[in-house]
Amino acid sequence: MESVDKRPRRLVPQACVWRVFIKLLFRGASRRARMALLHHHLPFHLHLPTMTAPRARARLLLPAATASTGLHGGPSPSQSTVNTFWQWAADKGAMASALMPGFVPEGLGLLAQRSISRNEVVLEIPKSLWITPDLVAASDIGRLCSGLKSWVSIALFLVFERAKGDASAWRPYLDILPHSTDSTIFWSEEELAEIQGTQLLSTTLGVKEYVQSEFLKVENDVILPNRDIFPSTITYDDFLWAFGILRSRAFSRLRGENLVLIPLADLINHNYSIKSEDVSWEIKGKGLFSRELIFSLRTPVSVNLGEQVCIQYDLKKSNAELALDYGFIEASPEREIYTLTLEIAESDPFYGDKLDIAESNGFGETAYFDIALGSALPPSMLPYLRLVALGGPDAFLLESIFRNSIWGHLELPVSRANEEMICCVVRDACKSALSAYQTTIEEDEELLEKGQLDPRVKIAVGIRVGEKKVLQQIDSIFRAREQELDGLEYYQERRLKDLGLVGEQGEIIFWES
Numbered sequence: 001m002e003s004v005d006k007r008p009r010r011l012v013p014q015a016c017v018w019r020v021f022i023k024l025l026f027r028g029a030s031r032r033a034r035m036a037l038l039h040h041h042l043p044f045h046l047h048l049p050t051m052t053a054p055r056a057r058a059r060l061l062l063p064a065a066t067a068s069t070g071l072h073g074g075p076s077p078s079q080s081t082v083n084t085f086w087q088w089a090a091d092k093g094a095m096a097s098a099l100m101p102g103f104v105p106e107g108l109g110l111l112a113q114r115s116i117s118r119n120e121v122v123l124e125i126p127k128s129l130w131i132t133p134d135l136v137a138a139s140d141i142g143r144l145c146s147g148l149k150s151w152v153s154i155a156l157f158l159v160f161e162r163a164k165g166d167a168s169a170w171r172p173y174l175d176i177l178p179h180s181t182d183s184t185i186f187w188s189e190e191e192l193a194e195i196q197g198t199q200l201l202s203t204t205l206g207v208k209e210y211v212q213s214e215f216l217k218v219e220n221d222v223i224l225p226n227r228d229i230f231p232s233t234i235t236y237d238d239f240l241w242a243f244g245i246l247r248s249r250a251f252s253r254l255r256g257e258n259l260v261l262i263p264l265a266d267l268i269n270h271n272y273s274i275k276s277e278d279v280s281w282e283i284k285g286k287g288l289f290s291r292e293l294i295f296s297l298r299t300p301v302s303v304n305l306g307e308q309v310c311i312q313y314d315l316k317k318s319n320a321e322l323a324l325d326y327g328f329i330e331a332s333p334e335r336e337i338y339t340l341t342l343e344i345a346e347s348d349p350f351y352g353d354k355l356d357i358a359e360s361n362g363f364g365e366t367a368y369f370d371i372a373l374g375s376a377l378p379p380s381m382l383p384y385l386r387l388v389a390l391g392g393p394d395a396f397l398l399e400s401i402f403r404n405s406i407w408g409h410l411e412l413p414v415s416r417a418n419e420e421m422i423c424c425v426v427r428d429a430c431k432s433a434l435s436a437y438q439t440t441i442e443e444d445e446e447l448l449e450k451g452q453l454d455p456r457v458k459i460a461v462g463i464r465v466g467e468k469k470v471l472q473q474i475d476s477i478f479r480a481r482e483q484e485l486d487g488l489e490y491y492q493e494r495r496l497k498d499l500g501l502v503g504e505q506g507e508i509i510f511w512e513s
């Protein structure tokens with residue numbers, strides 16, 4: 001579905017003259033997602049409400065949620081509700097010979113009714129059962145939805161149909177949808193206090209702010225002027241529910257403008273051990289001349305009778321994205337991502353030249369670098385950092401005669417002052433970010449080892465420990481670099497070498513005239 005930009009807090013390093021902003025965005029993958037799907041929707045600056053951590057401590061040792069209250073606190077659908085939905089989907093042409101919906105630890109899921117081989121087609125859902133912007137356009141509220149973003153029109157459709165109750169043709173589907181998930185957008189203030197200091201907190205607040213602003217627009221422009229069509233009150237919470245449903249249930253390639261909800265197929269849960277993503281489903285033509293589109297789902301692994309058929313939702317999502325979209329995380333280092341956001345400040349005396357250089361090399365005024373636990377820094381991060389920090393005696397490199405070669409120069413240390421500056425700024429930003437967390441890595445790890453955490457607290461602890469580890473890793477990379485400053489080769493030395501003016505031992509060669 002349409003993504004939203006996530007503009008978290010800015011960190012201004014104390015000791016350095018230029019600014020580095022650190023914030024969480026959807027990871028590298030995320031960056032793609034952000035660019036493709038959402039980035040024009042959020043205001044750049046977000047205000048973070050003050051979160052009070054101490055009240056949240058009480059939750060730490062609560063037992064895990066019990067099945068009787070439903071996975072996410074709301075009532076679970078009853079077996080008969082699930083049966084009604086199953087029958088309704090079959091009547092509308094859904095084909096599922098080898099599986100059935102059933103209750104599983106993740107809420108509802110798809111259970112194998114026999115052994116199923118890898119790559120076997122397990123579900124086929126005709127387009128007539130999909131909820132698309134076109135379906136909304138042809139519905140009772142269709143004429144009111146022209147011009148709305150895809151996700152806004154489908155969200156409005158979901159809350160509109162839900163408010164109709166028995167009168168809705170979609171009731172059997174709406175009845176099996178969860179009341180909420182463990183996505184951070186549904187967390188209480190007390191639960192959010194558990195992620196105080198994290199990029200995920202600012203992202204979550206940013207997303208909620210975005211949803212609220214979209215709701216206010218749709219309320220003013222569509223709902224309130226059409227009271228005859230929307231007789232019952234539709235609230236921000238209803239709209240947030242629909243947003244959460246779309247984020248957690250739309251398949252990864254069926255988002256943005258292509259947003260589609262596919263009932264029954266959207267009961268498929270995620271299994272971290274499945275490493276193939278794209279082969280699990282496709283959209284293909286069926287029937288005479290292949291005119292009818294169907295969504296076809298294959299099992300990516302073989303499954304025994306009674307087991308769940310699952311897929312891999314998205315290999316590239318960070319834990320923060322998983323927590324935000326679906327309400328779970330994984331214990332794997334490549335999912336533990338911190339996004340360093342760098343910016344060429346408008347107040348920089350060389351702003352225009354730097355921006356020009358950044359743009360000629362595929363960057364902008366702001367650049368996002370996703371850093372994963374245990375992985376090297378993204379290759380273009382150091383050149384960009386050096387560019388942002390360039391000034392003083394090094395500023396000659398910004399002159400236009402260097403324009404074609406500057407990026408090559410920035411890939412190597414420019415000067416001691418420049419290199420020291422980048423170490424200082426990044427280390428300051430890391431220290432500042434680390435000081436905002438309420439707990440240490442050791443305290444978090446102890447909590448995780450003890451177990452018995454409420455699912456949301458477990459997500460919170462996993463997220464904050466992951467972010468802190470990545471920040472420590474970044475800090476240690478730049479600490480090591482700081483210690484090497486005297487041994488590095490800088491631009492002037494390289495230039496003299498190129499001109500043959502430096503001897504084997506690094507001495508400057510003079511000529512006799």
Ligand SMILES: C[S@@+](CC[C@H](N)C(=O)[O-])C[C@H]1O[C@@H](n2cnc3c(N)ncnc32)[C@H](O)[C@@H]1O
Nearest residue numbers: 106107108181248249266267268269270326328
């Ligand atoms: C596409 S829906 C799958 C159907 C869902 N289980 C239900 O009850 O409607 C995605 C949601 O299922 C749950 N889910 C899926 N895979 C999960 C997993 N591996 N661990 C925990 N929850 C999972 C999360 O609540 C997620 O937001």
